[in-house]
Structure formats: C-alpha cells, structure tokens
Amino acid sequence: MKKISILIQMCCAILVMSSCTDDNADFKVSETTPVVLSDVAITNIELDQANPNNPAVTFNWSSADYGQQAAVFYNVQVSKDAAFTNPVSVTNVNTNSTTLSMNQLNSAVGSAGLPPFQWNAAYVRVVTTIGTTASLPVASNTITFNVYPYFNYPFKDYYLVGDATQPGWNNNNNNPPLFRDGSNPNLYKYSGYFSAGQFKVLEVKGLWQPQWGTNGGTAINVNPGGGSDPGTFPNNNSAIAAAGYYTFTINYSDNSFSFVPLSTTGATTFTSMTIQGTSATASTPMTQSTFDSHIWYVNALPLTPGDLKFVTNTSSVWGGSTSFSGTATLNGANIPVIVQDEYDVWFNDLTGHYILIPLNL
Incomplete structure (x- = not known):
C-alpha cells in the first residue's frame, strides 16, 4: 500500500508540473495595434490664466490589445513638432480619456517649447505600454490643434x-x-x-x-x-x-x-560689453567680473518683449535664437525676449553662452 501511495503522489506531481508548463506556454504577449486618438472638439484653444483649474481639453482614444489580461497604461505626450523630437509627457493613465486643466496644458506646451502670447500648433499622441515596466510601447496617430499659451517659466x-x-x-x-x-x-x-x-x-x-x-x-x-x-x-x-x-x-x-x-589660447579679452536691442530702453553697460574677465553680467535689468544682443568694445555683435538661454554667435540672430520682467543677464564671451533669469515670474 505504501508503494502505491508514493506512486500516486509522483503522478500527481508530474500532472501539476505539466499543467504549469502548459500555462506558461500559453501566456504570450504581442504588440498592440496603435490606438486611435480622436480629434479634439475645439481646434483653437486660448488658455485662460485667470482660471487655471478650469478644463482646457479632453483627449479620448480607443483601447489597446496586447493579447493578455494585463495592466495597460496610456502616456499622453505633447510636442511642438510632428516628429516629436523632444516630447513632453503630460499624464500616464489606465483609462481611455483624460482632461487637462488650463494650467496643465499651459505647462505642457511651455515645456515643449511653444512661446507664450501667440498662436502655435501643438501635436499630441498617446503611447501605450503594458505592465509596470512600460514594456512594448506603441504610439498612436498624431492629432494637432492651435493653442495660445500664457507665460509659464518652465x-x-x-x-x-x-x-x-x-x-x-x-x-x-x-x-x-x-x-x-x-x-x-x-x-x-x-x-x-x-x-x-x-x-x-x-x-x-x-x-x-x-x-x-x-x-x-x-x-x-x-x-x-x-x-x-x-x-x-x-x-x-x-x-x-x-x-x-x-x-x-x-x-x-x-x-x-x-x-x-x-x-583659452587666442581668446580675446574685451574691455566693455553692452546690451542693445528693442527690449532694453537704452544701451545698457554690463559689469565685467573681477574674478573672471570673460564673464559679464547686469542685475535686475527691466526688459520688455522684443529682442537684444551683446555688443563688445570692438563693435562685434553677438546674438542667439533661443529665449532665456542659449549660445550666441558672432552676427547671430537677435535674442528673443518674450515676456516683460526684471532679469539677471549673464554672458560668457569665451563660449557665447548667455542666460536671462526672470526675477518675478
């Protein structure tokens, strides 16, 4: 009887192991087909700074299918270009829709690089993933709409x-x-x-x-x-x-x-530097650092929307194309100033690096 009992137990164990092996073999996950992101109802969205918590836009999309019952997440991304060169993740949800407030959408498009106080095209897509490790990402179609952001220093x-x-x-x-x-x-x-x-x-x-x-x-x-x-x-x-x-x-x-x-071999040491342009009310002299002669600054400079450039004592002109910070080049584009405020402005004549830091935004 003891031998028969042992034999029965061994058979049961083999059956259990076989069952587990079969279950594992059946658990297969494949990429979902891209979900379909619906167009938004309003194609021109003017963001309201006075009511930042009001709803601005709702996104809806179809369900993903990875072939198994598993946690699926939907990552809503915003970009300033259709190629999503530097996408900004707005929210990650496990539902088929999400509503963004005025402040959320404003922050997203600002972080994506869209300038304030003008109409810009924004691009949106949904990237689906499965599981907590964000596996098998698949991007949806892209939709676009026009947005008029208020200022958000990101x-x-x-x-x-x-x-x-x-x-x-x-x-x-x-x-x-x-x-x-x-x-x-x-x-x-x-x-x-x-x-x-x-x-x-x-x-x-x-x-x-x-x-x-x-x-x-x-x-x-x-x-x-x-x-x-x-x-x-x-x-x-x-x-x-x-x-x-x-x-x-x-x-x-x-x-x-x-x-x-x-x-620093061959670097020029300038004796003066001024800020000129439509943003400054007058040509503004910069202070040369006593610690490093290639560093220039001016504190709490009032600037209005417009542009500016750096002009040396040799009359060479340095400018750049990006607001708030960037790299200026000789005879480059005027630096855009997109919002009125007082700024600490710093310029490095070794590298052309500049930064405009708003003090009240």
Whole structure:
C-alpha cells in the first residue's frame, strides 16, 4: 500500500508540473495595434490664466490589445513638432480619456517649447505600454490643434558656490549661474576660471538646499532639504589642484557631470560689453567680473518683449535664437525676449553662452 501511495503522489506531481508548463506556454504577449486618438472638439484653444483649474481639453482614444489580461497604461505626450523630437509627457493613465486643466496644458506646451502670447500648433499622441515596466510601447496617430499659451517659466536655474568660485562659500553673493543649453533644458555648463579649491551647486540663491554635489565618480547627488549634504565637486571633497580655466558640465537627465580643463589660447579679452536691442530702453553697460574677465553680467535689468544682443568694445555683435538661454554667435540672430520682467543677464564671451533669469515670474 505504501508503494502505491508514493506512486500516486509522483503522478500527481508530474500532472501539476505539466499543467504549469502548459500555462506558461500559453501566456504570450504581442504588440498592440496603435490606438486611435480622436480629434479634439475645439481646434483653437486660448488658455485662460485667470482660471487655471478650469478644463482646457479632453483627449479620448480607443483601447489597446496586447493579447493578455494585463495592466495597460496610456502616456499622453505633447510636442511642438510632428516628429516629436523632444516630447513632453503630460499624464500616464489606465483609462481611455483624460482632461487637462488650463494650467496643465499651459505647462505642457511651455515645456515643449511653444512661446507664450501667440498662436502655435501643438501635436499630441498617446503611447501605450503594458505592465509596470512600460514594456512594448506603441504610439498612436498624431492629432494637432492651435493653442495660445500664457507665460509659464518652465526652467530651473542653478548657481555656483564654494572657495573655487567668485562668491566663495556665500550662498547669496551674486553667485554666477550655470548656463542652460538652449535646446536641452536638462543640460548646463559653466566654462570659466576656477581657483584651487572646491564648489557645489545651489538651486536658490540665499538657501543651502537644494544643494548639489558628488559622492564620487561622475554621478551627482542632492540634498533636497532635511538630509545629508553631498560631497563637493570636482570629486567628493577633493579640491581642484591648480587654478585655471575649466568647463563644468552637469546633466540632470542622467545625473552625471564632468569637469575638464579649458584652453583659452587666442581668446580675446574685451574691455566693455553692452546690451542693445528693442527690449532694453537704452544701451545698457554690463559689469565685467573681477574674478573672471570673460564673464559679464547686469542685475535686475527691466526688459520688455522684443529682442537684444551683446555688443563688445570692438563693435562685434553677438546674438542667439533661443529665449532665456542659449549660445550666441558672432552676427547671430537677435535674442528673443518674450515676456516683460526684471532679469539677471549673464554672458560668457569665451563660449557665447548667455542666460536671462526672470526675477518675478
């Protein structure tokens, strides 16, 4: 009887294992056909700054089918071009529709690069994925409509602090900003003079947190507030050995940085720099940094919508095509100023980098 019982148990185990194997073989997932995103009812949407929580637009789309009962997510993306070169993710839902408020849509199109106070074409698509790992992404058709955004400053600004920099370890001493890339809002650079010493990066002048540094390698770390501060640049509390010119690059997309020597051979040292253009009421002289002769600035400069350029004492003219920040070139386009405010304006004549930081927006 004991032998028969053991045999029965073995047979049952084989049947269970076979059943599990069959179930696993039947679980197959394939890409869904693209969902269909419906056109919106209104083709011209003027965003209302006075009522930011009011609904602006509703998007509806068909259901995805991955061939299995599993969690499907729909990521609504907005872009300023039909190729979705730099799409902005607006929301990620598991339903077949979503409604965006005035403020949500304004923030999305602003982050996508659409300028305020004028009609622009916005492009929208839905990217479907399956599971918590966002597997098998499939993009829907693209729809477009015209939108009139109000102003929304979508950028963060960052400042140097430390004994290797002009302000020293003073968090509110006209700290030089990092120069934000004109096309990649997560990429910042500062090419200039550094003393032998150390430095960190702050998000708000006058506050020690959020504070950025490194604990080693090429990764950046942050104390957003209430935690432990990271180590200093350029290498986890290891000081810059020799004073000189360096390029510091920080990329918030992948939380990486680099710090490399910069050659200034052949660079021109200008004796004066002015801001000229329709945005400024008059030609405005810039102040040359006493720490680094290639860095120029003017604080709290009132600017109106229009454009500006940088003019040197040699009458060379430098301009760029992107608002708020970018890289100026000799005889380049006038820099667009799209909203009235007071600005801290900084210009680096070594690299052409410029940044206009609004103070009240």
